[in-house]
Structure formats: C-alpha cells, structure tokens
Amino acid sequence: MALQTKRYINWRNSCSCSMTGVWEAVAFAEGAVLIFHSPRACAHVARTMELYSHYRTLGDLRPETLRPIPVLSTQLTEKHTIFGGGEQLAACLRYAAAKYEPRCIAVANSCVSGVIGDDVEAVGAELEEELGLPVLTVNCYGFLNTEYHDGYYAMTRELIRRFFKKQPKEKGTVLLLGDCGGPWGLYASEVRRLLQALGLKVIGQFPGYMAVDEMARAARAEAAVILGGRGALYEGLRKIARQLEQDYEVKALGAFYPVDLQQTRQWLLSVAGFFGKEEEGRRLIAAEEEKLQSALNGFLPVTKGQKVLLCLGRQLDYFDPATTLELVELLRLDLLGVVLLDAYEPKERQEVLAKVQAVTDAPIYDTAAAEKLCEKVRLVLTTHELQYPVPQLFLPMIPEVGYSGTLRLLGAIYRRLCSRKERGGLTYV
C-alpha cells in the first residue's frame, strides 16, 4: 500500500492570498493602520496567523516585544457587490484616520473587491488628499493572479517609496530585510546574534517590524541583510535590496543563504568582508564550529549508522534537499533512500528528482515502495506528516539558519533517536 500523508496540498494554480502578504508587511509597523477591503470574515486568516505566531513565540520562550497595528475591515457584504464598495472603503478610511490618528493607512484588497471592480487606488488618492495622510494602496486583489508575496513586496515597495529618505551612513549598522518569523523568531535572532558577534549593530527589521517614523532613518544602515534565500520569494527581496542599494546606497548583502554550514561560512565571510572584519569573521567561524563539533561528539555515539529515510513533498522554492543531506552526513546516519511523495505535479516532480539526484546517490522511491522502507528505519525525516507508525521529524518550513539552526536540527534528530518509544509520531523542530 502506498504511503499516505495527513494531507497533500497539490499546488495547481494560485496558492495564497495577497491580502495577508500586505498585512505581514505592516503588521507591527507602529503608526500604521491596515484596512482589509474585504468581507469581515477574511480577516480571520491574518488573525489565525497572528495567533499561531504569538503562541509559537511564547513556546520558544521569546518575548513578543512589539504590538500589532490596528486592523479594520470594510466588511463588504452582498449588496456592495452590486453597488460597489468604494464608499464603504472611504468611510472606513475616514474612521481609521479619526480614531487612530495614524501616520499612514495601508489597504489590502480582497478577491471580492477585485471581482466587483472597485477602483481602490482612486479612492485611496482621494482620501489621501482629504485626510492629509498617506493612504497606501497596492494593485493586488486577494488570490486573483497574485500570491501572498506579491502583496508583501508591493506594500514594501510602497513603504520605501513613501517613507525612506537618503541618510548619512552610520558605521557598522545593518538593516534586516524580510520576515521569516519576525524579530523574535529563530531566524532573525540567529542572524542578529552572528552580526553582533562581528561587532555590527542591527538597526531594525523591515518591513513589518519597523515603526513608520523610523523608516525615514532606515537608510542610515550601511548594508541590508536579506532574510531568506530561495526561489521566487527570495527574488522579490533581492529586487527590493537592489532598489535600496541604487536609491539609498544601502549595500545589499544577500549573495549567500546561511542555511547550512557551507553557506553559513560563506555568508559570514561575505558580511565580515564588506565591513572589513575578515579576521573577526574567521575567528567567529572557528569558535562556532568548535562548539558544533563538541555537540556532535555527544550525538554521534547514538546517531552513527542509524537507518533513516528522507520523504519529500515540498516545492523547491521552500526546500533544498542538500541542507537535510548535510545533517545526515554530519550525524553519520545511514540514508536508506529518498521518497518523493505524491504531492508534486508531474513537471515539479521531475525538477525535484533532478535536484535530489544531483546531491545524493541514495536510491529514490515513490510512495508505493515507501511503506516497506519505513519498517526498516529508526527515523523518517519528512516534509509531510506520514500516516504510518514510524518516528518522524518534520523538516521546518522556515529553514533553520546559522550555527544555532544547524545545532537545533542535529539535536532534534539525536533526541528522536534516543527515544525508546515505538509508536511513531512526529517531532516539530
């Protein structure tokens, strides 16, 4: 019987909604207010994302140091689909301006406003003049030929256009560009830790986590470090970084993605090199790798030679098998094979197959053969929850970065292999 997963989400057309991307771009930007030009219920998606993020942050024992901005909805109903939602949007904008006295109002458009053809930009321009404050609109309408990241990038560009100003540079300063779980998330925390170890100062994380009033001074940073580094998502951030470099002379540091040891080294050396701190960079790498090796020495007696399986069903934009294979090698695990789950469309499957074959000689299987393999292994490293009673480790959606990230993953695999439970189950890192 073919191996089943809890769910497959085959991605045929649009995957996501641009509204939540717009929200993410301003979510904690003090001074802003966001309006969802949508039915009220659409807001629950952003609310759900916020809720999960809040409790994940608490679970990681990290303080949530910023507060989310006010979010309103124009509360479109069926009658607005006949008469249009422009007046409703205008009324909501007036309310937001009077109630919150914000520095700007951002508008995220739903697919409903797109279908009914509201001219959101015209309403925004009119109200901007009337209210005397920036009303930021984007040409994205829910999922209509746009994705989450389109909304995110469009609003980011708009924030830069409206609020960034050329600044004299402050020596040794860095602006973090992107999201990846926010400033209290593991990604940004690790990047900040490594930059601070080089003697650099992070002046903020943009967009999403920088107050509107701070944006005018954001370009004082000498360099911008991109958070994230793969596929179309990364390309959008790179374009924004290039824009910052061209228009505001903030050097874009994004050639490497610190997502495994090799790339973390390259990333650190490139950042250190830009700031003339090559020697500090080399010392930091040596110190971090010594710590890592010390931890590995503790793990290896348990992990060496243990049979594992890798199950992949995630798009390459979000996942690089080489990163996981590095962990397999570091822990000297015995990789019995790689299973390609039934989550891919045919073309996508070919691309993943080629990518996997380029980085490992391990045999590649489909789901029909996978169940028998599961019986032979101690652990499955997987991108999807398998409905099979074998111990599994879920490979995180937001990659673990830097030395701390690698160590967390290695530790999670080690602990899973220490476990004597035979009932299976999934470990989230």
Place this chain on the structure above:
Amino acid sequence: MSEKVSWSGSCQRPDTCALTGAAAFAAGIAGAKILVNGPLWCYFYVLRYLERSEYHMAQRMQNSQPDGTAIVYGTEKCLTAALQRLQKSGGPAELLFVENSCSVSLIGDDTEGIVGSLDLDCPFVTMDCGGLSGGFAEGWSKAAVRTLSKLSSPAPTLCEKSGRPRLNLLGLTDFYFNGAADREEIVRLLELAGYEVNCVLGASSVGQLRSIASADLNVVCHEELGLEAARYLKKRYGLPYICPGLPYGCRGSVAWLEKIHAALPCAHLERVRAEAKEREERLVVWSNEMSSLWGELWFDKALVAAPGTTAHCVAQALRCEWADVGDLAMLPRQDIEHAFCDCADRWHKSGEEAALSKESGSVDEGQSLLILGSSDERMEAKRAGHSDAAFCNIAYPVSDEVLLIKEPFMGLKGSAHMQQRLWNAYIERTLAKSERAEEIFCKNLR
C-alpha cells in the same frame, strides 16, 4: 452605499468565515465529502479549522483552485477536475457538498448544473457561502437549511416509533470546542430522561437527515446554528420547536430539561434530577475542601467570550453555580434572539467596538480577573498586561491547551469538569501570584 458600521476591532474577533461554517456542517454528516470551489488559501484555512476536531478531514475534502482566468471565464473545468479527484479518493460518498467561496459566488457559475451533469452516485448539495455570507454560524445555518431542503421529501419519511417521545437536536456541532463530548452528554441526559433522540442536525447520517420530520419536537441547542433550520422544519412539516439554550451546570441542566419536558413530557425526569442532586452534593463538598486550602473561588471580574448561545449559558452557570464573581461581562460572538443569561452585569453586542479591550482595560491593579473564552482572548489580555488573569478555554481557537480525554463542559458530567478547570485555573493563578510576591519579599529583605 456606505452605512453605519462598527469598524473598530472588526478584525479582532476570532470568528471564521461562512465557508468554514458550511464545511463544518457538511463534515458532521457521516460519509459526506466536501469540495471547496475557491482558492487554495481559503480551502487550507477551512481545512485547518476542521482538523482541530477531525484529524482525517483532508481525506474528505478537495479544492478546485480556480485561478484569475477561471474567475473571469467560469470554474467549470477546475471544478469538474476536482470532483473527479474527490470521487477517486477514499471510497464512495454518502453526500457531496460543494461550496463556492465569495469570489466564485460572484461570477454566476451554474454550480448546481455542473455538478448535476456529472452523473454522481450520491445526493449532492451546492451553495454559495463565502465570507460575504458572514461568519461560521451564518455558513453553518445556511448549509443546514440548504441540505435539509435538498434531502427531505415533501412528505416526511417516518421511522418506526419506539413509544418514547422523539426529539431532534438542531445546532450541535463537533466543530465547536469540545463539541463531540458535549453532544454525547446532551444525548445521554435526554435518553436518561426517557427521550429518543431521532436526529442530531450537525452530527448525523444522511438517513437520519431524511427522517428528521418523524420527530415530535425540535430542540434548538446552539441557537446561532440551529434556529433557522427549526424555522424551516416548522414551515415545511409543521414540526414544533423550542429554544431552551444549553445545559451548563447541574441546576442549569435540570432547568434545561424541564423546559423540554414542558413542551414534550418525558417519563423519567426524576432520574436526571436525582443524578443532578447527587453530583451537586459531591461538588459542594469537594469545593468546600478546596476553599479550606485556597480560599474562596472568587473573581473580582469575569469575562465570558464565546459563540452566542455558549456565552449566554456559560455566563449564567458561572455566576449561579460555579464561582462567585463581582462583575460579570458577556461578549457573545453572535447576537442571538433569546436571552439565556439574566445575571450578567453587561452584555456586549457582537459587533460592538473593542469590547474586550474596554472590559479588560477596566480591571484595576490587584483585582482578580477570570476570562472564559479562547486562546485569542488570552492573547489580547496578555498584550493588555493581564498575564496574571485566570483563563479557561470554552471556544475555538485553542492553542494553549490540549483536551485528550472526552469529558464534556455541558450537562451533569460537564458541571464537574468545568468546576475542576475553574479551580485549577484559580490555583495556577494564585501560585503564579505567590511566586511574584515571594520574589518581591526577598528583594525587599536584601
């Protein structure tokens, strides 16, 4: 077209959309499969919600994933392909439920015709029910009426009579927090009293839905979910209905049953009264014991935030049976027609501006606060500086608690369970406060 709307806090409510509510109704029908004719993102968030109550939901749900072009030229192609995938997965369906998201509902596709042309071997229901229709309750309620109108015949299908008075329960769902356990307790109480439960609208088979008109009385449970269906069944079959609220607390459960008994007498009400008396006596003795160690179960202020009927009935039981409360405010997620709570100090309308912020903002330092709500209210309260409040989840979303043992909140068993949870929340809060007091004391000594 602009109108007087309560804008503030419109997005600070944890309610989901009608698409989710409608899917939850269909998911409560045994063997039903669901197809969301809308974007993947909307489908995914519906699925994530339903998976809180049913782990294998993904096996019964598919998605058509229309793109921008389909929104212009119609969704027939992607809808047909998705239906074919759904038919192939996991055995035959008892019922196929196809729901259009809000943007798809605007383009005027003949979904009924498209699905009908596929020569399916099961009954099907199609409907528009995106966020334009409202929240979870509106979607659930609309789906219930739509499904009943499709499945029920002009003449009621009658079942063999057992001789006991026969009831339908309208508006119970396993997709409310702890819903399955509550449903089982309600059915247990009714059967103990001598009723036969004919059909639970929201957790039944297609066969039970078809014979829904053979009951003597409809009992509306969660009013925001079941009232429209009761009205529909009254109009179509002349079936009477009552809205007794929900049975929280020992006395509350007996009072609830007495209302039903008044409309349709049962043979063994005394059995329930006897069990209630015995359980209440135990709870009093046990509460006395806890009070001797931890002090009285007293809160200066309590907030109850939950779906409409739950909020009313929990608030009533909280103040009249479970705890002593100085000031009680109620924040129902939906406005309901009947008032089931006569002891709250304040009752906020569902769309009222920033009600939670106002309420939690009015708690003075040193006052004890209890919040009966969801993880969402807890997040808000924490952000407002009320980390030391006592919390007890009674509604989704719940991210900060696991309930692995199926024990109800409603009914006689539920009364003990809720008292247990309230006491534990109170003790946890007291311990946290005492640790802080100890820290301050030691600091002052130094």
